[in-house]
Amino acid sequence: MNLPYAEPYRIKMIEEIRQSTKEEREEWLKKANFNLFNLKSSQVFIDLLTDSGTGAMSDKQWGALMTGDESYAGSRSFEALHNTVQKITGFPYLLPTHQGRAAENVLFSVLVKEDDVIPGNSHFDTTKGHIEIRKAHAIDCTIDEAFDIKNLHPFKGNIDLEKLEKVYQTYPKDKIPFCLITITCNTSGGQPVSIKNIKEVKELSDRYGIPIYFDSARYAENAYFIKRREEGQQHRSIKEICREIFSYGEGMTMSSKKDGLVNIGGFIALNNEEVFQKASNFTIIYEGFITYGGLAGRDMSALSVGLDEATELEYLESRISQVEYLGNKLMEFGIPVQKPIGGHAVFIDALKFLPNVPREEFPAQTLGLELYKEAGIRGVEIGTLLADRDPETRENRYPKLELLRLAIPRRTYTNNHMDYIAVALKNVFERRNEITKGYQITWEPEILRHFTVKLKEA
Numbered sequence: 001m002n003l004p005y006a007e008p009y010r011i012k013m014i015e016e017i018r019q020s021t022k023e024e025r026e027e028w029l030k031k032a033n034f035n036l037f038n039l040k041s042s043q044v045f046i047d048l049l050t051d052s053g054t055g056a057m058s059d060k061q062w063g064a065l066m067t068g069d070e071s072y073a074g075s076r077s078f079e080a081l082h083n084t085v086q087k088i089t090g091f092p093y094l095l096p097t098h099q100g101r102a103a104e105n106v107l108f109s110v111l112v113k114e115d116d117v118i119p120g121n122s123h124f125d126t127t128k129g130h131i132e133i134r135k136a137h138a139i140d141c142t143i144d145e146a147f148d149i150k151n152l153h154p155f156k157g158n159i160d161l162e163k164l165e166k167v168y169q170t171y172p173k174d175k176i177p178f179c180l181i182t183i184t185c186n187t188s189g190g191q192p193v194s195i196k197n198i199k200e201v202k203e204l205s206d207r208y209g210i211p212i213y214f215d216s217a218r219y220a221e222n223a224y225f226i227k228r229r230e231e232g233q234q235h236r237s238i239k240e241i242c243r244e245i246f247s248y249g250e251g252m253t254m255s256s257k258k259d260g261l262v263n264i265g266g267f268i269a270l271n272n273e274e275v276f277q278k279a280s281n282f283t284i285i286y287e288g289f290i291t292y293g294g295l296a297g298r299d300m301s302a303l304s305v306g307l308d309e310a311t312e313l314e315y316l317e318s319r320i321s322q323v324e325y326l327g328n329k330l331m332e333f334g335i336p337v338q339k340p341i342g343g344h345a346v347f348i349d350a351l352k353f354l355p356n357v358p359r360e361e362f363p364a365q366t367l368g369l370e371l372y373k374e375a376g377i378r379g380v381e382i383g384t385l386l387a388d389r390d391p392e393t394r395e396n397r398y399p400k401l402e403l404l405r406l407a408i409p410r411r412t413y414t415n416n417h418m419d420y421i422a423v424a425l426k427n428v429f430e431r432r433n434e435i436t437k438g439y440q441i442t443w444e445p446e447i448l449r450h451f452t453v454k455l456k457e458a
């Protein structure tokens, strides 16, 4: 018999989590205005709201925390981080920030102006927010296959070269500061971009003189998929693949809360000294001095170790096979999920799961609330609430897919937890025909409404 798969680590410390009753959960949801972001974590049994900053650090990372250097300028912790980032990405310039969106804020303050357009593959919500708040526009050039949840395309995060070239032909060069490649592509399901596609985007963009930047929160997971799925990549190490990916870019923004394996932090890494210098000024205004950027020295030390661990094959294998394990269980129960299963999360197709809930009543949000009521599990809507309103017309934007995302924190839950989640969803699935009503908005903010929107039962 072949030996089954087992995690390449054992558990040294545990954190208690508590069950609640259905009655308690229904009460808590009302008080939370039916927005799962408003729940207390103590009201949640298994928290799949996000894989961002929710992972478990290793003993080596905890050890690194203790040796962090808290000097204001030029700390050893910064030096360690700088060396690791340079080793993994090849970019010579580093600016730490307090998280990924702060990196976007700093970099876009340098590069993005009113009326600019930024083509890319399904921009992340905060990324889009930072573009639109500057009165610029994000143009989605993701391949069409990404929006068909049954399509088994191995690289559904890829950019459609024709769509991209159309952007390059439609707008003058000085309106396109860069093309942004998100690895992995979050909105369409944690889906990877192939090295071949990145290379082709680079060649096309070179012809139009447009630089490439990476939104790299899950770059190591992207590299893992390249190793597993892309022709000719099997023999390469994850670190080699990462180096090649970044060699096609001028720079990157990073949320260290994902593939940095830490609980807070971000950074910008750059090739260009002039961009670095300008971004340094914004870092000082918004984040802190350029060798700490809103982070404690110990945060940078733990991040330096985390980046190294996250680009090791054994870690990535255990991480991604756990996400697949959950996805496969759900498929066995006939639950409609996005395929292939993404790197950090399982995405459930709410339009197919709850066909009786009208689109205007937020089916994916409705499914998230049902799952919480069923078993105390917190997922997140990736649908119309997240897509927000058009900044000009103020109409709801209905995305092609209405998804419930179950994001799996890194090194945090066991496969027993995955089994529990799968059965909870199966129970909701079995009573899906009785769920005919969704929710209505009673209050929402100007932008990024999903975090704070208030809802009532329709």
Ligand SMILES: *Cc1c(COP(=O)(O)O)cnc(C)c1O
Binding pocket: 052, 099, 100, 101, 102, 124, 126, 127, 182, 183, 186, 215, 216, 217, 218, 254, 255, 256, 257, 258, 265, 266
């Ligand atoms: C999380 C994330 C961000 C924003 O990072 P924060 O650390 O949450 O501010 C940006 N882009 C992508 C692709 C992300 O996953």
